[in-house]
Amino acid sequence: MGIQDIIEGKKQWRAHVARVKALPPDYQIVYKEIQRYLFKVGPIDLLDSDLLPGIVDFFEEGAASGKGVLAVTGTDVAAFCDDLIKDSRTYADVYQESIEQ
Template identity: 80%
Template structure:
């Protein structure tokens, strides 16, 4: 990754966060909770993928349709996130694999 890639990535991230800040307050709160959850347990390729921009677009469409954020995602932020990443390899998968490998060698 070169310096230009880093600069471009920062520009994209700043534009993304500016769009988040343009959302209504309740949407911002839920988006930040989604983001926090996904950074903890989310897919390995979270920052390279389209998941966060996709969620932001989904929220912007919800605002345009005058829907409440909980009408879009339901009351359980974690369940919504888990459904989004159900087919993705996550950090939790990697940790579980390392635990399984560690316990497998201890038994031998």
């Protein structure tokens, strides 16, 4: 990974954060909780995937249609997250495998 890749990655991340900050406050709160959850137990390739930008897209659509964030995600946000990553290899899987050996 060269310096250009790092610079481009930072630009993309800053643009992503700007999109999150443009969401209504309730969407921002839930997004930050989802992000925290996914960074803790989420897929190994989280930063290389389109999962986080996809969530922002989904939230932007929900906000544009006037729906509350829990109408979009459901009341169990952790279950919403688990459903998003159900087919992905996660850090939790790696940890579980390490203690089973």
